[in-house]
Amino acid sequence: MREQNSNGKFRILKFQNFQKIPKTELRNLRALILIVDSGVNEDEIKLDELENSIPIILVLKGKADKNLVEKCHICLATENAKIGNLSSSEALKKKLINRIVAETSIETEAIEMAERISEKTAxxxxxxxxxxxxxxxxxxxxxxxxxxxxxxxxxxxxxxxxxxxxxxxxxxxxxxxxx
The missing domain is CATH 1.10.12 (Lyase 2-enoyl-coa Hydratase; Chain  A, domain 2)
Known part of the structure; x- marks a missing residue:
């Protein structure tokens, strides 16, 4: 797990080999960005305890299962991303993802969303x-x-x-x- 800390109000977690998210590192956060760039399923990321407490923004560059996508509050995906067997275009039509974003700007857009959430909301x-x-x-x-x-x-x-x-x-x- 590689992580970056931004303004102390949100955190970016980028997973290569997926692990359980450490609770101690998520206290006092106002948003969480998960970057998925390889295949992952819901069992590999434990979000049950988080989904009720902080907004979760999923940045999907690779493949993820539908259950993981549904546990996240906002999902941005690249054109090449897959949710199960669905392409990102099909997932957008089924409202599984919020937006398709160019790979070059997807992380920046997620960070801007997290900043708006963490700075302008109670x-x-x-x-x-x-x-x-x-x-x-x-x-x-x-x-x-x-x-x-x-x-x-x-x-x-x-x-x-x-x-x-x-x-x-x-x-x-x-x-x-x-x-």
């Missing part, structure tokens, strides 16, 4: 959103709405909520701390 709100979407789709409508209301009330009592309101009233950018 981390607790993003985490609550992911939980509401991922857990909510497994629930009946009424239970999903209850979960959403519960998460909203938890968010409303945070320092970040106060900071967001204060920044709006003062016409400045908020400085979210994840508290």
């Amino acid at each position: 981390p607790l709100a993003v985490k609550a959103l992911l939980k509401a979407v991922i857990e909510g789709e497994k629930l009946e409508l009424e239970e999903g709405l209850r979960l959403e209301a519960e998460l909203f009330s938890q968010l409303f009592s945070t320092e970040d909520a106060r900071e967001g309101t204060k920044a709006f009233l003062e016409k400045r950018s908020p400085n979210f701390q994840g508290k």
Whole structure:
């Protein structure tokens, strides 16, 4: 595993020989970029614990299985990428990936996305959103709405909520701390 650290708010993990992602290296991150440039399946990357906590951007240059792609929140793929037996064009039509990007600019685009997510969004709100979407789709409508209301009330009592309101009233950018 080769990794790069950017602004401390997101991390890029590039896998050659896939391993379990070390939890200790993912604390306090606001986004994660996974770069896949060779064949991989979901069992080789353990995302279950992460998919509810931070946005995962998958940069797909090689081949991956459908389950791995579905666990990531954003998927950018090159023209030559494959999801199972599907080409990236077919995967785009089936909405398995978000966009096909030129290989020369795909990593840059993923980094720009991670920067926007990590700098302009409240981390607790993003985490609550992911939980509401991922857990909510497994629930009946009424239970999903209850979960959403519960998460909203938890968010409303945070320092970040106060900071967001204060920044709006003062016409400045908020400085979210994840508290």
